[in-house]
Each structure stands twice: as structure tokens, then as C-alpha cells.
Amino acid sequence: MKINVTVNDEQLEMEVGYDEFLVEALRRYGFNSVKRGCDTGCCGLCTIWINDQPTLSCSSLAVRANNQKITTIEGLQEEATDFAKVLVKEGAEQCGFCSPGFIMTILAMKRELKNPTEEEIIHYLTGNLCRCTGYLGQLRAVKKYMGVV
Amino acid sequence: MKIVNQSITKIDGMDIATGKPVYTDDLVNVKALVVKILRSPHAFAKIKSIDVEKAKKRSGVACVLTHQDVPNQRFTMAGQSYPEPSPYDRLVLDEYVRYVGDEVAIIAAVDERTAIEAMKMIKVEYEILEPVLNFEEAIGHPSVIHPEENLEVNFDIGMKREKNIAATVLIENGDMEEALKNSPVIVEETYYTQAQAHGMMETQRAFTYLDVSGRLTIVTSTQIPFHVRRIVANALEIPKSKVRVIKPKIGGGFGGKQNASVEVFPAIVTLKTGKPAKIIYDRKENLGCTSSRHAMKIKVKLGADHEGNIKAVDMEALSDTGAYGEHASTVLGVAGYKTLPLYNTAKAVRYSGEAVYTNKMPAGALRGYGVTQGIFALESAINQLADQLNMDPAEVREKNLIKQGETNPILSGSKAGEPGKLDSCTLDRCIEKGKELIGWKEKYPSQRVSDTKVRAVGMAITMQGSGIAGIDTAAVTIKLNDDGLYSLLIGATEMGMGSDTILTQMAAETLEIGMDKFIVHGIDTDLSPYDTGSYASSTTYVTGNAVIKAAEDLKGKMMRQASGMLGVPLKGLRFKGDTIGVINHPDKQVSLNEIAADVGAGEGKQEQLMGSGTFGGDKSPPPFIAGFAEVEVDLETGKIVLIDYVAVIDCGTVINPNLARIQAEGGLVQGIGMAMYEDVLYDKAGRMMTNSFMQYKIPCRKDINKITVAFEPSYEPTGPFGAKSIGEVVINTPPPAIAHAVFNATGVYVRNLPITPEKVVKGMMESSK
Ligand code: FES
């Protein structure tokens, strides 16, 4: 069936399966930044924004995105680059496969939380798994980026 | 050093961090067939009949393959140098299925939905056999897991197929009976380490097509591109010259991609149909149908005197290799080879064991590769010895540890009658520093912090190797381009740890010029120089040495070129990176650009400049770590909170402190996962219960508090700029150190990983009886 969505500020008509998840549809339409790490909503790799809310695209049916606004990291390259610079300076990106979902969560957190504590940051990011870095380097980068000391 | 030992940012960091399409599945830009696998529901069965007619006829299905359609050529998926020590016990599809999830049929269709629908139309009749699920019952079990006659081994690894023994190992030195007799204090315990999953974020995947000349091209997320070429060619009985393997960026490996787990499936589809094909494992397949760490049972017997001098170390291992023997003999052996040399005062050491087949998912390589298992057993026993002697465990270690300059007959590089020498080791200083950082003096062994809570500390040490001596090899080529830029051609696989960056650092340091002058190429077996692959902690050490050789070679060629251009003999010239100058004439020089232009000037007499270097080590210098854990245990619930983990590392010269630190933190967290949370579990029928991240718990952000990483550099004379490895050694200490801390808090020794609250509470209840 057909759905109309705005992806990264562009109107798009997508042909999607009735039981297809958004992560698959988006990848099929070339939004390759959207990664998939599990099938159970556990890892956060597939995080995108629907109407500016961070959402797991592996657990959202594509049809439900009809008439909604979707943002992937391709649509936020400038902001993502700002954070990525801090992350890379810390050496805290390893394979990078978890990064798009992780950064989408961070950019949403930046909009949502003012002066968060370390605990609040960790809590916000708990759904984003990473098997490479051990999280602490990422935390150092996030704190620098958020201006938390 | 200007570039080495600096925290240079990763050269591909921005691309991977900002979501650029650089991974295997991002690069599939043609309509590829989607490959799915029908898997066995039984732990052990023989396929009586298989009916695929209906599935084949479904529109959109390109092919359906069963064991009748594949070559009868046994192979191993283990990515090791030929001749591999892993048995050739696999077929692409077999008439026997040996674990729940084993491959029964390959289906390729225009899309995933069609493939899955077709899969459901396949009818299989099985003759169900009695499975071997408990690895302690495998030897001599009435069920023989590999009854086939054409199973092959490349050399004697002590396989006894009819008894389900895949490999046997024995390492010994000194008179064990005598040493034990002279040991008034004995510790004898049995330890169990579980199967651990790699849990890399990008699951196994590959994409295949025929190029214009009909060669099979495989784009795959692998650690071992050159081995994949050989494995696929052998398994599918096609000439190696017809196969090309390309490795793009990969989303983590940890040893899980040191097996060619998936490549043969799309490859055979492409060969049969002529069409591009791709396979993407989902998480369930990644956790349930690839490989895991070898679960082991290790018996340790230590002998010592009352002063804490260790006289004897005797270890006996049983390793569960699952349905296939990937890495069976080597992981088993490494658990002994890289633990026995630690306590060099011992008069006798022995390590023996068997790796056995069972009807479970095969085991394979996983970061630490047996040392993780062996160290848990040995270090736990050492801690128990200290407790028995009423001595500080750090002191027991200091008394007995191998030290820089000492020799040991089990160290890699040893020959008969000529024990290997340890050229670099700061382990004693690592222990000292670690004690300070964790506050050992004040905190050891424990403090009561409330009615129900106790805080305690524990420790462990470890070593690993750097590449495999006499086997691992790497070649590197550096090409001077026409525009004065260097192309760095390497065959080692970057998988996120930053190897492309640190290898470039070494090239830049040697060629005395900035990192921005280098272009690094990903792996393409058609073009890249040979490298055994990124595993066994070999990249920094093995490929790094090759980088230096290649850079020196190119430097020499550029000097000769400059000598001709300047009309000055070589010894009158000095290499300064961007220029080569005449020593006595500061203004007489040629620049890199001029040299590049000169060789490219087409007068037909210049040689294009390329430097190459090959390295294979005859020793595998061990990095060392002293690890310290501080835990808080709730005595009512057994809940363990890891408060702090300190690791002090001797990896020789640290090539890139930032990247080394993240590598260490990541490995420690993976080790903490193994110590406390991760466990591959099966039900009674042999079905894996932990094949999703819902049930298989890798650590999340909330599981990790403080981790402190520090370095105590040594200088390894055979290493590039004095470097050793770091990739694997970092995972080893958490299980024994945390077990020790939990013991100091509760008096309960958990000898069966993971260390869960239930086991702690149960232990406390038993000891209060
Ligand atoms: S892929 Fe969506 S949470 Fe894992």
C-alpha cells in the first residue's frame, strides 16, 4: 500500500507492505543510515524521529508513518557532525554501527533535557546498546557536548 | 616520536559516526536475490527426505538448494591460515543436522517475504537421533556426532571422531608428581566458563555477484577476507582465481567474523543462478546459528609451600566445541599456552585437555580465545591459594610472577631445550599501580557498609599474545602516487578498533610526514597485499612491523631517486619527510612532489616507486594486565554492583592512547558481561533460549559504573616502535577479579560463570548450614 511521508523535509510516496516495519521501508528507499541491530526493540540502532520524537523504527509499522514527519541522521548532518567531532576526538567511536541511532537519541536529548545530570544522561541513553566502546568514552563525549561537567 | 604515541583521531571516524553508507548492506545497489536458510528444529537428526518442489514453483523463487545440490567437499569455516588446524567437518548442506538451527536448505527469492513463504513450503522428514547436549557426557556417548567417513584433518590434532573428541592437547614441563609431593599446600578446584556470544552490532552478512568476466565477487563483513576466498573456493569447488573478496567497513567482529559463517550461501546461489544475492543474518541467527565462545570445564591443581612459593600448576580442560570443530584445538591449547608461563617459579606445569563435539551451536573464536577461560580458572585458584595461606593475593603474585628478562619453556618462540625469553614486561608495576588506583591497602579484603551490604575488592592478572608466532604474516605496500601522496595498501582488517589509523600513524612516523598524505585502501583480495587477517591480536604487532618495513623500503627508493636527481651520493643526503636534502647544502633539496613528478615524467627510464614489506613473527610477545574489581554485594539478595574496575595495561608502546583506552574499556565491559550477565542457555531439547537481546544480556549503560584504565608501557624490542597488542588481553581479568571480590564480600566462591545473585545467595545459604 502507499503512504505519504515527509522524510528529512522531503515529501515522499512510499510503497510499503502491510506488515512491514519502518526500518525496512526506509532502508529500501535508500536511507541507509538507519541500522538494524535486533528484532526485539532492544538495541536502539534503528532510532529515528517521528514528529521529532526518537522512535525505534524496527518496532514501528511503516503504515503508521502515513502523513507523519520522519527524520533520519541524513537530515541532520550538520548537527550530527558537531557531535561526531566531539565523539571522534574522544576516540569513542569504534565500529560506528551503533552511531546513527545513538546520535539521533543524543540530538533528541539535547532538545529535551536542560542541564542534565550524568544519571539523567545515562538513563536517557540506556536503550542504545554498543558492543564496542564500553560506553564510558561515549559518556565523556556526551558530557562535553552537553556542557555537563 | 611525533605521530606514534599520539591520540590522533580515527581517519574514518567522521564517516562512520555520521551514518555514511559504508557497511556491506549499504553497498548492495543492485536488485539482489534475498537468501534465507531453512534450519533444523532438531538437535540431532538425519534427513530422510526433503521435498522442495512446491517451494521451487512459487513465483519469485530463484532457487532452492538441499544437501543433494551441494559439493560433497568437507571444509571448515574457521578463518585460519592454511593448513587450518580445524577439522574439515562441514558441508555447505549436510544430510545430518547437528544442532537446532543447523542449515537444511537454502532459499533464494526476489524478496524476503517470498523467500520466507517458499521456505514454509518445504517438507522435511527427519530421522531423529539422540543428541549429546551435556559436554561432560560427550566422550564415548552412544551418539557419534560426526559419523561421516570423509571428515578430514590437515594434521594430527588428537581427534577421535568415534568418541566425539575433536582435539586433544598436552603441554607439560617438569616432574609434576615430584613438584606436588614437595608442595605442603594444595588447592584443587573445578571451574566452569560459559559459552559467550559475540553480540557485535552488525550481524553476519554478505553480498555476492558475478563481475563482467564471470568471477564471483563477495562483499562481506569479515575479519578474514583472504581466508574467505580460500574457504569459499574450496567449499564450492571453484578455482581460487575465480573468487574476489571485498571487505567494506564492518560493524564489529570480536572473533565472530573470523569464521566464514555466511559467505558460502549467497555464493552458491550466485553460482547457480548467475544473479546477485545477499544474506543478512537477523539477531536470532547471529546469536543462535553462528558461533560462540567455547564453554569449558577446567580443573586446576596448585601446589605451593607455606611461604606462598608456587611449585606446581596442573590444569585439565574439557572444551565444548559444539556441532563443528572450528577453532577446537587452538582455543583449547591457548587456554594453557597463555596461562602456564605466568607463574614462572613453578617447578612443574601441565595442561591437558580435550575439545568435544556436542549437538549445540558450534563454538569459535571470541576475543581472548581460550585465555579468558584458562585465566578464570587459574587466577581464581591463585586467589584461593592466597586465602588459604592467609596472604595478600597481590603478594603471592609478586613472589611468583614471570619478570622481564626471564625465560620460560612454554612461552611462544620457545624451542626444544631453548626456552623463550620475555623481552618486555611491566606486570609487577601494573600490579603496584593498580593497587594504588583501587585503594587496595584501605579496601582489601572488605568493609561492611551497612547491615546488609558489604564492599570488597578482588584482583587477577593475565597475559595474551601478539599474533601467532610462525604462522601469522602480513604484507604491506606503500605506493608513491604521482601527486606526492602515499597509498597505504594493507590486508589487515579494520573492524572498528582503529587499525587503519594506527597503521597509518606508523607509516607517517617512518616517512616523517603528516597523516594527511596517506590514502588507506579497504581490503580487496584482488589488490590488497596478503594478510592473515585481524585476529589473535595481530594487527598492531604483525601488520605494524610490515608497515615499517614497507615504509623503510620506499624511503630507500626515494633516496636513490633523489640521489640521481641531485647528483649527490646517498650518504650525502638526508630524508626529511616532505623533502630530501643535501646534508652540507641546506638549500639543495628535492621535494616529495618533485620526486613524484620525476618518476612520473614518462621518459621511460624511471621506476614507479613502491615500497613493500612482509613480516611474520617468530615470537608472539605477550601484553599483560593487572585487573582490580570493587563490588558491593547485598547480603540479602546477592545483588552485585560493580563499583569500580581498574585495569593497568602493559601493551608495550601505546601507539594511540585514545584508541587504546577505548579498546580497553570496551574489552573490559565485554569481560564484565561475561563475568556477571551473559550466558548462552539451552532447553532440554537443545533449543537455545537466549537467541535475542531480550534474553541474552549484554551490558547496557546502567550496568557500568566507573572504569579506570591506565598504562604501564614497556618497550618490546621486536614490536613496531616497541608495541605489543591490546585487542584481546583486555577481556580476560574481569571474571576472576570480580569472582574474587565477591568472595571477599561474602565468603562464597562462584566457580561457575556468570556470577549471578542466585549463585551468591545459594552459596551463602549452603555455607551457613
Ligand atoms: S533494531 Fe530497533 S531496537 Fe534494535
Ligand code: FES
Ligand atoms: S561502536 Fe561498535 S557497536 Fe558501538
